[in-house]
Ligand SMILES: [Zn+2]
């Protein structure tokens with residue numbers, strides 16, 4: 001399924017306070033192996049995708065969000081109650097929102113043209129688990 005104005009994809013945090021929908025097609029899907037994302041999400045490697053800001057609509061929960069700036073330019077938005085990291089914003093690309101793919105309802109496929117495209121920050125990965133999906137592995141973004 002591809003997200004669009006007539007077929008939005010819905011998502012939100014674990015407790016339901018924060019809800020959003022995507023009305024544009026996500027792109028740039030990747031698994032991030034950096035040490036910051038590992039700690040932040042409590043997962044070996046979270047998966048993110050980008051969507052145009054105009055296609056990311058916060059339906060509810062703006063006041064339920066907390067912000068953590070994990071670097072000078074990246075602001076990560078979390079649910080204050082359940083801790084889910086829903087999305088992030090960066091001054092480097094203000095017209096784009098990066099969201100946590102796992103917050104889409106029902107494990108929805110974000111519908112990118114090529115699916116997940118790559119692993120990033122591969123050199124920082126937790127070395128005891130080796131994904132064998134054949135995707136490109138980059139040490140940078
Ligand atoms: Zn929540």
Ligand SMILES: [Zn+2]
Pocket residue numbers: 032033034035036037038121
């Ligand atoms: Zn990361």
